[in-house]
Amino acid sequence: MLQVKNMSFSMLDKQILNHITFSIEQGKFVGIIGPNGSGKSTMLKIIYRHLKQTSGAVTLYEKDIHLIPKKKLAQEIAVVSQETPVLFEFTVKDIVMMGRTPYKKWLANENKEDFAIVEESMRLANVLYLENRPFSQLSGGEKKRVMLARALAQQANILILDEPTNHLDIEHQYQLMDLVKDLPITIVAALHDLNLAAAYCNEILVMKEGSLYMKGTPEQVLTEETLKHVFHVQAGVSKNPFTKKLHLFFYTHY
Numbered sequence: 638m639l640q641v642k643n644m645s646f647s648m649l650d651k652q653i654l655n656h657i658t659f660s661i662e663q664g665k666f667v668g669i670i671g672p673n674g675s676g677k678s679t680m681l682k683i684i685y686r687h688l689k690q691t692s693g694a695v696t697l698y699e700k701d702i703h704l705i706p707k708k709k710l711a712q713e714i715a716v717v718s719q720e721t722p723v724l725f726e727f728t729v730k731d732i733v734m735m736g737r738t739p740y741k742k743w744l745a746n747e748n749k750e751d752f753a754i755v756e757e758s759m760r761l762a763n764v765l766y767l768e769n770r771p772f773s774q775l776s777g778g779e780k781k782r783v784m785l786a787r788a789l790a791q792q793a794n795i796l797i798l799d800e801p802t803n804h805l806d807i808e809h810q811y812q813l814m815d816l817v818k819d820l821p822i823t824i825v826a827a828l829h830d831l832n833l834a835a836a837y838c839n840e841i842l843v844m845k846e847g848s849l850y851m852k853g854t855p856e857q858v859l860t861e862e863t864l865k866h867v868f869h870v871q872a873g874v875s876k877n878p879f880t881k882k883l884h885l886f887f888y889t890h891y
C-alpha cells in the first residue's frame with residue numbers, strides 16, 4: 638500500500654538519505670531502527686510529506702503522495718512526531734479535536750460523532766482525566782499521550798510514530814505499544830528501544846548512514862552480527878521467558 642521508491646534526500650549539499658526502496662503492507666507493524674543521525678526521522682518526514690525527497694517517490698495505493706490533496710492525505714496518514722507543538726491557549730480536548738480537522742468543511746462545527754471519537758481517543762490514550770487541562774502545562778509524557786490521542790482521533794489508515802515511547806514511563810510505554818498494536822491499521826514507528834521493536838514489530842527496517850541496511854522480521858534483523866555492525870555494541874540474543882519473544886542483552890565489557 639505504501640511504497641518508497643529509490644528515495645534520496647539532500648539538504649545544504651549534505652546527502653542525508655540514499656536510494657531507499659521498500660514497501661509496507663497494510664496492517665503491518667513496521668519498526669525503523671538505526672543509530673542517531675541515520676535518517677529515521679527524515680525518512681518519516683518525507684513519508685508524511687513534511688519534507689520532499691530530492692529524487693525518487695513515495696506512493697500510497699500507487700499514487701504519488703504529492704498528488705493527494707492535503708485533507709485526503711490526512712485521512713490516510715496520522716503522525717505523532719518527536720516535536721510537540723507549542724500550543725499555549727489550548728486544552729487537551731481542543732488539541733485532540735484538531736485530529737478531526739481533515740473531516741470538516743471550512744468553518745464547520747464539530748458534531749456529536751466528533752465529540753464521541755475525541756472522547757474515545759482520549760480514553761484509549763489514557764488522557765481523559767486531563768481533558769480540561771491546558772496542554773502547555775503538561776509533562777513531556779502527558780503531552781506525548783495527548784498527541785497520540787489526536788492522531789487516533791484522525792482515524793487514519795496509517796499511523797506514523799517517531800520515537801513514541803520517548804518521555805513515557807515504563808507502564809505507559811507498554812500501554813502505548815499494546816494500544817497501537819491492536820489497532821486494525823498500519824503502524825510505522827521509529828524506535829530506539831530494540832526490545833520493544835523485537836516484541837511488537839512484524840517487520841523491521843534498519844537504517845545505517847542514510848541507507849536502508851536491512852529489512853526483515855525481528856529474528857532476521859536483530860542478530861549479534863547486525864547489532865555489532867550497525868550499532869557497534871555486543872549483544873546476546875535470547876528469548877523473553879514470559880512472552881517468548883526475542884530479547885536482547887547488551888554489554889560492552891564483562
Ligand SMILES: Nc1ncnc2c1ncn2[C@@H]1O[C@H](COP(=O)(O)OP(=O)(O)OP(=O)(O)O)[C@@H](O)[C@H]1O
Nearest residue numbers: 648649651653671672673674675676677678679680
Ligand atoms: N534541518 C536539517 N539541516 C541539516 N541537516 C539535517 C537537518 N535535519 C536532519 N539533518 C541531518 O540529517 C541526518 C539524519 O537525521 P535524522 O534526524 O533523520 O536522524 P535519526 O536517525 O532520526 O536520528 P535520531 O536517532 O538522533 O533521532 C543527521 O546527520 C542530521 O544531522
